[in-house]
Amino acid sequence: MINYKIIFTGPVGAGKTTAISTISDRPxxxxxxxxxxxxxxxxxxxxxxxxxxxxxxxxDDCLHLYGTPGQQRFDFMWDxxxxxxxxxxxxxxxxxxxxxxxxxxxxxxxxxxxxxTQVAIGITQMDRKSSPCIDDYHNHLGKQGLTIPxxxxxxxxxxxxxxxxxxLLFSLDPGLLENHD
Amino acid sequence: MxxxxxxxxxxxxxxxxxxxxxxxxxxxxxxEDNYVLVEENSADISIIDMDGFQAYRMLEEHKKHYPNQxxxxxxxxxxxxxxxxYIRKPIMLDALSLALRRAKxxxxxxxxxxxxxxxxxxxxxxxxxxxDSKPExxxxxxxxxxxxxxxxxxxxxxxxxxxxxQFRYSxxxxxxxxxxxxxxxxxxxxxxxxxxEQVAKFQYQSKQTxxxxxxxxxxxxxxxxxxxxxKGVWRPITILYKSKQLRVEKNFRHLYAxxxxxxxxxxxxxxxxxxxxxxxxxxxxxxxxAEPFLWKLAMRTSRGRVPMDTNFTxxxxxxxxxxxxxxxxxxxxLRIAALWAKQPTSLMDTANYLAxxxxxxxxxxxxxxxxxxxxxxxxxxxxxxxxxxxxxxxxYRKIFQNLLERLRNN
Numbered sequence: 150m151i152n153y154k155i156i157f158t159g160p161v162g163a164g165k166t167t168a169i170s171t172i173s174d175r176p177x178x179x180x181x182x183x184x185x186x187x188x189x190x191x192x193x194x195x196x197x198x199x200x201x202x203x204x205x206x207x208x209d210d211c212l213h214l215y216g217t218p219g220q221q222r223f224d225f226m227w228d229x230x231x232x233x234x235x236x237x238x239x240x241x242x243x244x245x246x247x248x249x250x251x252x253x254x255x256x257x258x259x260x261x262x263x264x265x266t267q268v269a270i271g272i273t274q275m276d277r278k279s280s281p282c283i284d285d286y287h288n289h290l291g292k293q294g295l296t297i298p299x300x301x302x303x304x305x306x307x308x309x310x311x312x313x314x315x316x317l318l319f320s321l322d323p324g325l326l327e328n329h330d
Numbered sequence: 331m332x333x334x335x336x337x338x339x340x341x342x343x344x345x346x347x348x349x350x351x352x353x354x355x356x357x358x359x360x361x362e363d364n365y366v367l368v369e370e371n372s373a374d375i376s377i378i379d380m381d382g383f384q385a386y387r388m389l390e391e392h393k394k395h396y397p398n399q400x401x402x403x404x405x406x407x408x409x410x411x412x413x414x415x416y417i418r419k420p421i422m423l424d425a426l427s428l429a430l431r432r433a434k435x436x437x438x439x440x441x442x443x444x445x446x447x448x449x450x451x452x453x454x455x456x457x458x459x460x461x462d463s464k465p466e467x468x469x470x471x472x473x474x475x476x477x478x479x480x481x482x483x484x485x486x487x488x489x490x491x492x493x494x495x496q497f498r499y500s501x502x503x504x505x506x507x508x509x510x511x512x513x514x515x516x517x518x519x520x521x522x523x524x525x526x527e528q529v530a531k532f533q534y535q536s537k538q539t540x541x542x543x544x545x546x547x548x549x550x551x552x553x554x555x556x557x558x559x560x561k562g563v564w565r566p567i568t569i570l571y572k573s574k575q576l577r578v579e580k581n582f583r584h585l586y587a588x589x590x591x592x593x594x595x596x597x598x599x600x601x602x603x604x605x606x607x608x609x610x611x612x613x614x615x616x617x618x619x620a621e622p623f624l625w626k627l628a629m630r631t632s633r634g635r636v637p638m639d640t641n642f643t644x645x646x647x648x649x650x651x652x653x654x655x656x657x658x659x660x661x662x663x664l665r666i667a668a669l670w671a672k673q674p675t676s677l678m679d680t681a682n683y684l685a686x687x688x689x690x691x692x693x694x695x696x697x698x699x700x701x702x703x704x705x706x707x708x709x710x711x712x713x714x715x716x717x718x719x720x721x722x723x724x725x726y727r728k729i730f731q732n733l734l735e736r737l738r739n740n
Contacts, residue, residue, distance in 0.1 A: 153726065153729055172737070204733065204736055205736075206729060206732040206733060206736060207732045207735075210729060210732065212729075212733055235726060235729075279573070282574065283653045284574070284650075287650040287651075291649070291650065296648055296649070296650065296651065296671040297651070298651040298654075298667075298668075299650075299651060299653070300651075300653055300654055300655040300656075301653055301655050301656050302655060303655075308655070309655045311737045312654050312655050312659070312664075313655075314733070314737060315664055315734065315737060316651070316654065316664055316667075316668070318730045318733060318734060319664045319665050319667070319668035320668045320671065320672070321724050321726075321730065322723065322724035322726075322727055322730055323665050323666075323668040323669035323672060323673075323684070324665075324683070324684070324723055324724075324727070325665065325724075325727060325730050325731060325734060326685075326731065327662075327664075327665070327734050327738070
């Protein structure tokens with residue numbers, strides 16, 4: 150049995166746990182705890198170790214979905230989590246004070262991993278706050294010469310999370326075959 | 331166009347939904363509701379599509395039941411065997427207006443005997459025609475039509491209004507298209523970019539379409555950072571530059587029925603509005619996101635073709651990914667986008683490398699270029715930097731294939 154993994158990262162409340170549960174074959178194992186300090190104002194519980202879900206592939210192969218803890222004080226885990234990963238899904242909460250700062254922070258933290266693989270970005274909570282818009286994110290990244298898939302995502306919708314993962318996979322290998330994207 | 335006290339009632343017989351919708355929009359906008367579509371039994375005039383399976387039988391039945399009702403027949407062939415006005419397809423707006431006017435005149439004549447009138451449609455000079463006809467010379471940009479005369483027609487948004495949320499998940503129409511499968515991908519199977527005849531077949535005059543005019547209005551709004559109103563035979567479309575949204579009539583779906591028509595620039599105007607205030611929709615209006623609207627409009631207008639002057643062998647690069655969760659994902663769009671993000675590739679090479687129908691590449695290109703999401707990497711004459719795709723097969727391709735399959739099936 151061969152294991153592969155996709156890493157979901159992003160700030161507290163961006164929807165990592167929800168996104169994983171949306172596409173996981175079985176209810177994800179979550180290590181959410183009652184939120185304290187900075188996460189308390191955002192949601193009742195927050196992930197302190199990691200979220201974990203799986204997607205069973207053909208044969209014995211299995212895709213593991215790992216969500217990083219949102220709180221920065223647990224960032225020591227990120228390097229361990231990304232080891233052996235095939236790609237990164239970055240979820241950003243559009244209602245946060247400065248989503249661009251979050252964007253820069255996570256791209257910087259995972260720079261080595263992204264260089265070796267690819268990243269796809271999902272912007273959540275756009276129904277609550279429409280600004281900055283998707284175009285603003287592209288303009289921001291365009292200044293750094295980056296062309297990354299960035300989608301408006303509702304982490305509760307399988308369609309949205311699936312498209313984000315598909316974009317990640319095609320970014321890794323555009324030669325992949327699929328009858329209908 | 332008419333000063334009738336009540337609208338003339340028109341029955342549209344034997345028509346498919348799109349043609350019916352086009353007529354509806356034409357009567358509503360261009361004819362200012364002087365005509366209205368009704369059922370056959372309450373109509374003053376009938377318009378009959380003669381290219382349907384049982385059209386002649388339907389016509390005979392109609393004549394039997396409504397012998398004095400003036401009829402306008404539309405057909406691909408010019409058959410004058412019947413006592414009626416004939417309009418040859420593609421339908422020209424002027425021809426239809428003239429035929430309606432004549433039919434209305436006949437209505438006002440005393441009914442003594444069956445009229446024996448034949449319409450000289452051949453003499454009618456079109457201003458607007460379907461794009462299936464031979465394209466004319468590329469028109470100049472419409473910038474001369476842009477009126478820099480701010481009009482205070484934008485109503486101020488109410489405090490605390492949340493119309494963004496109201497329409498956000500009610501616009502499935504902009505993210506779905508059942509017509510995608512109607513593009514016959516075999517048509518371009520033997521496409522040769524060096525054959526001018528074939529090239530002409532797969533290019534279209536985008537600047538004279540609603541797509542082209544909307545594009546111009548949209549980018550004018552963004553560039554000038556002003557709200558803009560686009561007027562034509564359709565109900566006015568207001569572009570709100572700040573939110574990148576449109577204020578458009580609620581029944582906006584009719585606009586897509588116009589995607590196959592050409593409009594002379596004299597029929598269209600783009601006016602810059604005062605934008606000290608934001609806007610909210612009127613009673614009969616709705617607000618839509620501009621990008622998916624234009625994306626779908628371009629896709630519909632394209633029908634597997636590309637805008638005039640598109641180079642088929644120049645590498646194309648992706649400038650930004652479309653927001654695929656909120657726009658139509660055209661066939662193979664994710665693959666094409668990923669390839670062009672990684673490696674600029676020409677339209678021809680893209681189809682070869684990905685082994686996808688060329689028309690699917692054309693469709694994605696047309697939608698993407700309408701929003702400036704893609705660009706050519708070299709000028710037409712500079713082919714020295716062209717490189718063929720060198721994208722490596724990923725070592726986990728098999729696993730990725732499995733995962734794609736899972737995502738599609740679930």
